[in-house]
Amino acid sequence: MAGSDVEKIKARLNIADVVGQYVPLKKAGRNYTARCPFHKERTPSFFVSPERGTYMCFGCGEKGDAFSFVQKMEGSDFPTVLAQLAEKAGVTLEHRAPKRPEDKQKEEHLREVCEDAAVFFEAKLAERKDVQEYLRKRGVEPTTKAVWRLGYAPAAWEELSKHLFAKGFSKEHIVEAGFAIRSEKKPGEIFDRFRGRIIFPIMDTGGRVVAVSGRYFEKVHGSRDDDEPAKYVNSPETLLFKKSRILYGFDRAKQAIRKADCILLVEGQFDLILAHQSGLPFTVALSGTALTQEHLSLLGRFSKRLILALDADQAGLRSGLKSTIMALKDGFEVKVPTFPEGKDPADLAGQNSELLKAAIRTSKPAVEFFLDAVRDSLPVGRHGDDRAYERLVEAQVLPLIAALKSRIEQAHFVSLVAARLKVPEDAVMAEVAKRPALTEPTENLQPVAPTMPELSSFERAVGMLLYHFSGGEKDGPMHKRLIELVGIERVQTLEEKLMPHAEALRFSFDSECDASENEVDVVGDMLRRVEEHTVGEELSQAGEDTKKITELARRQQELRKRVST
Known part of the structure; x- marks a missing residue:
């Protein structure tokens, strides 16, 4: 059945190898770390544990195993990922029960x-x-x-x-x-x-x-x-086909996109297959719809560099402008190739694949492309009409600058526009600033959900010991030791509080062990922390019982002198 299939696959696959196909991992003690692929962050907070076969992000709280990771990265259902990882692991899936919902x-x-x-x-x-x-x-x-x-x-x-x-x-x-x-x-x-x-x-x-x-x-x-x-x-939208989520050719292009760190987005099926045939395997196409936020979310997991191959007609430019603004707001670097009038990627590839490759290589940053394109869109008799050009730039190009995440990039393109229009840079920047919805200059960091509540040193120590050893089993030796130290009721109360954060506590334990390079010392220190806390609580509740106070004080002194094993 599927359960035993999963265990066989997990036994044969190292989760670090699976995750490493999607994000670059760096060794960090017994684990690996990376920038989380599920939210934007500057400092790596995403950890992968080969020992446990799990991953955990301390920023956004995403966690799971190799199966859930691939499902989230590729937007696939569990049966698809099961078959995919089974093939990778060399596991033959057992026959599944014919009775389904x-x-x-x-x-x-x-x-x-x-x-x-x-x-x-x-x-x-x-x-x-x-x-x-x-x-x-x-x-x-x-x-x-x-x-x-x-x-x-x-x-x-x-x-x-x-x-x-x-x-x-x-x-x-x-x-x-x-x-x-x-x-x-x-x-x-x-x-x-x-x-x-x-x-x-x-x-x-x-x-x-x-x-x-x-x-x-x-x-x-x-x-x-x-x-x-x-x-x-x-095809119309069906149970299987959602136009806003599926990109034509993505199943074949995704690994090439990751390798090249680049996406070529085209509009038609002929454009796509001839681009692949021409040696551009990182090409995908829309499936009868405009570019959506869901498309960008899917693509952004693989690369943030987008080359938008537009049809050269006015309809193509209008839709391309909307797509570019959306992509820039989402943090993509967007470039646009220039094709001869009346030609599309399929035409160039069919004529000579090198023509298409050359056009892609010489793609311009989107702002530069549209600066040229809006002038070319003026009627023949108005190509020298500076006021008409200024109005088009203000309406169509400045929103692109406003969508940029970087102030430095904004300043660069403001300078470029000012030079083209022969107006002061301050005037251009003032117009850009009028678009507050698009002008957030810093990286769009998603708000992160805390993965654990604020815990005392005592609670963290109990949690790390409880969930590192035997996964918190009730009859495990560490569970029994903690009951001896703090009492069964206290352990049960802490279990209720800490259970949702078990995986985070396991990774915290790993981090402390990596820092000391000696797991025995770490465990001894944690047990000592737990016992010191317990003795301290008993002292505060001893009242005027001199005999009890003396005994507890003696235990405190002993704890400070020895390393508990």
Whole structure:
């Protein structure tokens, strides 16, 4: 079952190796440390313990094991991560019980529909030489076609639906997976959503098909001659596919993004596959939606350097401007390449991959790019109209400067804008300052949740001893020793208070051991602290009992002279 699978995987994988694929780790005694990938911080407060197979951030409180870490980093569900880490560990997963909750069964059925549809489209592409020739002319190589699982949706109304229905899928599941539409004219009937289109399967972070995008290729049989089909048709949002969370190609690009510390974001499927084919494997594309905060959150875990490849038309520039402001506010460094008029990344790559690479290499900082772009957007007869240019810069470029996190960067680009407009820098800075919602200059550090309440030296010592040894087991030798020292009621009270912070206390114990390099000394010191505190409390409650006071004072003296074992 899944539980034993998890234990086998944990036994074979070092959590430091798993976490180290996502964030650079530095050895810190018996543990490793890094800047937390789950919140922004200057000083590392994220710790990884290979001994326990756990991680803990003392800044934001995130904690868990290798499975929860990968789930959070990649936005994947547990079964996906289980399969991923099982493969890495060389563990064959045991057969899972067939009985699942209803929603889980539905999700599995939809995944099967998506995969079978993708296989169907691939087979249909293999039958169409004319579609293959079109792809060849666009510059798509056979290996690229196979790697990205390109397919073709026949120009018929029900071919896919009939195929899936014959394989045992219900009409309801075919519709809910996004591959068919219910007929209004014929109640109870469905017809294919994708017809006469080149198909690009869209994968989740684990590489499983969850949706498709279809580019128009030919008219559907029986359609009217005056019909103007959309150039692209995308899957609707489904249980598996959320446009605001999924980026086309991210499953293949994520490791390359981390390695290159760079993201190339393009707008279309052809742009993406030809960029990868050209040797730019850190490329991702939007999936039928504008850039969202969720996209940026996902990308920001892998890199904060973004190259935004925009379409050169006005619509592309407008959407690019919004995306740039959003990314700058989120702390990204944003650059924009310049493409020849009327060309997009796919055009350059199809012509010569070196042309695309050169354009990416010479990308300009976003502020510089838009300074040039807004002047070029002026009507031909107004290119020399300085006032019109100033108004455009004020409306479109200054918000970019206001979104920058660094005052130094702001000052640099204020100087650049002032020189372009031939106005004083103070005037430009004053206009930037009018945008308070965007002008927070310092790094946007998230408020951190304290991982432990304020604890006394006594409470910390009890907690570290309690949870380091035997995980706080009630019959463990350390648990019994603490009961001897402070009493069972006091131990139970402290357990209730400290249990939510057990992992933090374990890491605190590790830190103290690393500092002294002798665990025996650390344990002895903690036990002495606990006993001294207990004796001190008893002394304060002894009243006028001279005999008891004398005995407690003697114990205090002994504690100060010896190291408890």
